[in-house]
Amino acid sequence: MTAQPLHYFDFSQEDRYAETMSGPVAEMWKQRQEGTFKGVDDLNIGWVSLTGYNHDKAIIVVNGRIESYWKYQELFYDLVKQGYDVYAIDHRGQGISDRLAKDNELGHVEEFDDYVTDLKTFFDTVVTPKKYQQHFLLGHSMGGTISTLFLAKYPSLIKRAVLSAPMHGIQLSNWMKPIASPFARVVEQLQRQPNYAPGQVPYYPKPFLNNKLCQSQIRYQWFRDLYEHKPALKIGGPSARWVWQGMAAANRCITQAANIATPILLIQGSDDNIVDNQAHHRFCQAMNQANRSCELKTINGARHELLFEKDAYRNTVLAATFSHLNQDNSTPST
Template identity: 70%
Template sequence: MTAQPPHFYDFSLEPHFAETMQGPAAALWQQREEGEFKGVDDLTIGWVSLTGFNRDKAIVVINGRIESYWKYQELFYDLTQQGYDVFAIDHRGQGVSDRLVDDTELGHVEEFDHYVDDFNTFINTVVAPRGYQQHFMLAHSMGGTVGTLFVEQHPDFFDSVVLSAPMHGIHLTQWMKPIASPLARVIEQLQSQPDYAPGQVPYYPKPFLDNKLSQSEVRYQWFRDLYEHKPELKIGGPSARWVWQGMAAAKKCVQHAYQITAPVLLLQGSDDTVVDNSAHDVFHHAVNQAGGDCEIKVIHGARHELLFEQDKYRTPILAATLTHFKKAESESK
C-alpha cells in the first residue's frame, strides 16, 4: 500500500454528494447531541455537538448570518472523519435559537456584542467543561466577526483559528461606504419597530443561477431544500439596526486585531461580493504588525460560501484549514 503524503485528507465530493448526505452523513447526524442555554436577555440559544471522535481535540464552528448548524452537516461529517469532535451554535435571532421580533424572518439584533456574549456562555458552559486539551475555531462570514471579537477578548482559549470569508467589512460600492452606517441609523430612527433595511426583504429561495454565494449547484440546492423542509430556519434580509451594528462590529475587529495571539488563517474568495476583501488586508497587517501570526489564503475564482463551494475550491480550503490546525497540534507536543 502506497504511503499517503503528510496531511492527506479525504473529503466529501460533489459527484457522490447525494450518496454521502443520505448515507454516512445522515447516520452521523442521527448521533448528534443538541442542547440549549439562556443567552443575553434570557433568550434560548441552541447548540449541537458530534463527539466520540477525539477526547483531546475539538473544532468549534461558528456559522454566518441567516445560517443554522443544520446547514453544516456535510462539513461536520468531513471534520469528524478527520478525527475531531465538533461543536456549533446557532446565533440569537436565527436557526433554532429564539427570535427577537415577531417577524421571524427578519435578521435582527439589538447589540452585536450579544452574539459574542452568547458565544462566550456557550464556551464556558458547554465546550470548556468537556476538558479538551486543544480547541480550534472555524468561523464563517458573520461568524468570523463573532469569532474575531471573541479571540480578541479571550486570547487564551483557542489554540488556532481559521476565518472563512470573515465579515471584517461589508462589500459596498465606493460611494456607499461612508454613508451606509449613518443612513441605516437614520432609517432605524424612522421605523416604529425593527424592520428591514432598504432593499431587504423576507426570505426567498434565490435561484442558483442568480446566487452570489456558491458555484456548487448540488450544495446550494441542498441548503435551499433544507430550508423548505424546515421552514422555521428561514431568515431573510437584515434590519436597519443590524446593518449599522454589523458594520460597527466589523470595524472593531480590525481596530482590536492587535490583541489576537492565536495563529490565524484567513480564507478569502477572490470573487466574494458579500464581504469587503480589502478589510481582510488591513486586519492581516494589524495582526502581524502587533507580533501575531495571520496568513491570508486567496482562493481564486471562489465566491463567498467557501465551505459550500465547488470541490475545486472547497477541497483545498478544507485541506488548508486542517493543515493549519495540525500545525498548532504539532507545536504543542
C-alpha cells in the same frame, strides 16, 4: 509536529454527494447531541455537538448570518473524519434559537456583542466541562466577525483559528461606504419597531443561476431544500439596526486585531461579492504589525460560501484549514 499531507479524496465530493449525505452523513447526524442554554437577556440559544471522536481536541464552528448548524452537516462530517469533536451554535435571532422581532424572518440583533457573549457562555458551559486539551475555532462570514471579536476579548482560549470569508467589512459601492452606517441609523430611528433595512425583504429561495454565494449547484440546492423542509430556519434580510451594528463590529475587528494571540488563517474567495476582501488585508496587516500570526490565503475563482463551493475550491479550502489547525498539534493550548 508536522501534519501529514491531506488528500482531496478524504473530503466529501460532489460526484458522491447524494450518497454521502443520505448515508454516512445522515448516520453521523443521528448521533448528534443537541441542547439550549440561556444567552443574553435570557434568550434560548440552540447548540449541537458531535463527540466521541477525539478526547483531546474540539473545534467550534461559528456560522454566518441566516445560517443554522443544520446547514453544516457535510462540513461536520469532514471535520469528524479528520478526528475532531465538533460543536456549533445557532446565533440569537436565527436557526433554532429565539428570534428578536415579531417578524421571524427578520435578521435582527440589538447589540452585536451579544453574539460574542453567547459564544463565550457556550464555551464555558458546554465545551469547557469536557476538558479538551486543545480548542479550535472555524468562523464563516458573520461568524468570522463574531470569532474575531471573541479571540480579541479572550486571547488564551483557542489554540488556532480559521476565518472563512469573515465579515471584516461589507462590500459596498464607493459612494455608499461613508453613508451606509449613518443612513441605517436614521432609518432605524424612523421605524417604530425592528424592520428591514432599505432594499431588504423576507426570505426567498434565490435561484442558483447568478447567485452570489457559490458555484456548486448540488450543495446550493441541498441547503435551499433544507430550508423548505425546515421552514423555521428561514431568515431573510437584515434589519436597519443589524446593518449599522454589523458594520461597527466589522470595523472593531480591525482595530482590535492586535489583541489576538491565536494564530489565524484567513481564507477569502477572489470572486466574493458579499464581504470586503480589502478589509481582510487590513486585518492581517494589523495583526502582523503587532507580531501576531495571520496568514491570508486567496482562492482564485471562489465566491463567498467557501465551505459550500465546488470541489475545485472547497478541497483547497479544507486542505488549507486542516494544515493550519494541525500545526504544532503536540502542544496543548492554555
